[in-house]
Amino acid sequence: MDHVDKIVSQWNSERPDLNVEPMELIGRFGRIARYLSDEMARTFVKHGLNSASFDMLATLRRAGTPYALSPSALMASTMVTSGTMTNRIDQLEKAGWVTRRQNPKDKRAFIIALTDEGFALIDRVVGEHVETQERLVSGLDKEEFRTLNDLLRRYLENFQD
Amino acid sequence: MDHVDKIVSQWNSERPDLNVEPMELIGRFGRIARYLSDEMARTFVKHGLNSASFDMLATLRRAGTPYALSPSALMASTMVTSGTMTNRIDQLEKAGWVTRRQNPKDKRAFIIALTDEGFALIDRVVGEHVETQERLVSGLDKEEFRTLNDLLRRYLENFQD
DNA sequence: TTCCCTTATCTTGACGTCAAGATAACTATT
DNA sequence: AATAGTTATCTTGACGTCAAGATAAGGGAA
Numbered sequence: 204m205d206h207v208d209k210i211v212s213q214w215n216s217e218r219p220d221l222n223v224e225p226m227e228l229i230g231r232f233g234r235i236a237r238y239l240s241d242e243m244a245r246t247f248v249k250h251g252l253n254s255a256s257f258d259m260l261a262t263l264r265r266a267g268t269p270y271a272l273s274p275s276a277l278m279a280s281t282m283v284t285s286g287t288m289t290n291r292i293d294q295l296e297k298a299g300w301v302t303r304r305q306n307p308k309d310k311r312a313f314i315i316a317l318t319d320e321g322f323a324l325i326d327r328v329v330g331e332h333v334e335t336q337e338r339l340v341s342g343l344d345k346e347e348f349r350t351l352n353d354l355l356r357r358y359l360e361n362f363q364d
Numbered sequence: 365m366d367h368v369d370k371i372v373s374q375w376n377s378e379r380p381d382l383n384v385e386p387m388e389l390i391g392r393f394g395r396i397a398r399y400l401s402d403e404m405a406r407t408f409v410k411h412g413l414n415s416a417s418f419d420m421l422a423t424l425r426r427a428g429t430p431y432a433l434s435p436s437a438l439m440a441s442t443m444v445t446s447g448t449m450t451n452r453i454d455q456l457e458k459a460g461w462v463t464r465r466q467n468p469k470d471k472r473a474f475i476i477a478l479t480d481e482g483f484a485l486i487d488r489v490v491g492e493h494v495e496t497q498e499r500l501v502s503g504l505d506k507e508e509f510r511t512l513n514d515l516l517r518r519y520l521e522n523f524q525d
Numbered sequence: 526t527t528c529c530c531t532t533a534t535c536t537t538g539a540c541g542t543c544a545a546g547a548t549a550a551c552t553a554t555t
Numbered sequence: 556a557a558t559a560g561t562t563a564t565c566t567t568g569a570c571g572t573c574a575a576g577a578t579a580a581g582g583g584a585a
Binding site for chain 1: 366367368371374375377378379382383384385386387388389390392393394395396397398399400401404425426427428487490491494497498500501503504508509511512513515516517518519520521522523524
């Protein structure tokens with residue numbers, strides 16, 4: 204009887220006409236995702252980052268050399284709006300982790316590139332991040348992990364544009 | 365090859381030393397949870413609500429008669445801070461969906477109660493909400509749903525305080 | 526060329542949230 | 556009673572996000 208079961212049972216008492224089975228599954232997704240992201244955020248905060256800035260630096264880092272992308276490409280990868288992206292870049296630039304250069308081929312565009320400091324930082328943090336993630340899935344055995352991962356992949360397929 | 369696979373394969377190229385298996389699972393949780401909550405929010409917006417106000421009204425509604433709880437109880441149920449709760453109550457009160465009465469037993473405390481309008485609204489919206497949730501899980505067959513739900517319940521157990 | 530549409534980024538104003546601290550009232554101890 | 560500690564709620568200031576619109580530059584059709 205977890206927190207989600209309690210909510211579902213309240214609805215069953217108050218509105219027995221409602222089909223609340225889907226709510227069980229969806230409610231658990233919400234709870235788990237929130238817990239996971241809160242825990243991961245703790246690693247970021249330890250290094251002066253938050254989820255947003257980690258996401259930015261990680262996106263640039265894993266893009267490979269020369270560790271540079273346009274704001275548009277970053278927007279597509281991170282699924283945020285242009286206003287948010289401007290703000291994120293401003294902060295990373297102010298912290299000295301990225302530079303903002305004009306794209307000589309297209310004067311509307313910029314190139315956002317990791318600095319040496321940004322590279323060193325994200326390379327350090329991502330190691331600890333992965334350790335945190337290992338801890339967060341350690342409650343599942345190999346078989347459960349595989350089954351769950353396969354089901355999630357299948358489920359996610361429904362939602363891909 | 366979904367979006368998460370792409371990220372994982374980028375990390376494998378750039379940092380083959382990292383164990384990115386957990387990231388697959390955790391990444392999918394994030395994507396799915398975000399998609400689900402965005403879709404559910406559309407139902408709320410149609411009725412002049414957002415996820416926060418729906419959550420408040422639903423919590424009061426499923427608590428059963430007399431559909432009234434203290435701010436503290438609402439804070440515990442909805443997992444937000446006191447400042448957020450004050451703000452949420454203010455808005456619901458302004459919209460005429462709840463009233464804020466003094467608790468005669470404890471002058472520090474208040475009682476937040478659904479108005480008739482609030483009750484009628486949430487009873488209408490929750491029906492549509494449940495339909496949305498049915499649609500959101502319709503991509504899974506009975507067997508998959510059961511397996512997934514059981515695994516999520518097991519996984520969530522690890523995180524309950 | 527000129528005009529129009531599209532693309533890339535930035536600006537502005539609003540929103541929901543939180544952390545920290547303020548205020549007021551209750552409770553237990555002396 | 557007086558005091559000290561706790562509890563319930565509100566206030567303030569900051570943050571990250573978004574939607575809508577502004578600005579500037581590119582590209583295609585006449």
